[in-house]
Amino acid sequence: MKDDRDYKLDLSPASGVTPPPQPPAAQSTQRPFISVHFTCCNVYQRIYRAPDGKSYRGQCPRCARSVNFPVGQGGTSARFFRAG
Numbered sequence: 191m192k193d194d195r196d197y198k199l200d201l202s203p204a205s206g207v208t209p210p211p212q213p214p215a216a217q218s219t220q221r222p223f224i225s226v227h228f229t230c231c232n233v234y235q236r237i238y239r240a241p242d243g244k245s246y247r248g249q250c251p252r253c254a255r256s257v258n259f260p261v262g263q264g265g266t267s268a269r270f271f272r273a274g
């Protein structure tokens with residue numbers, strides 16, 4: 191079974207609107223995330239780092255089961271986790 195509901199973004203600017211300049215350290219565009227496999231529903235979901243930078247928080251897209259992966263000392267190099 192395949193589930194690839196990709197979000198397609200339409201970035202075409204509205205007429206007359208100037209996009210704001212990108213700050214040098216645009217952390218909003220480089221927000222780290224991990225991929226989590228929710229075994230409860232056998233579904234994958236990207237989970238983004240919390241604003242405090244101390245954990246990755248998210249929830250299962252189907253049953254809303256919440257997960258919380260704390261960021262270890264020096265961060266983690268792992269990009270894939272399993273929950274459930």
Ligand SMILES: [Zn+2]
Binds near residue numbers: 228232251255
């Ligand atoms: Zn679930």
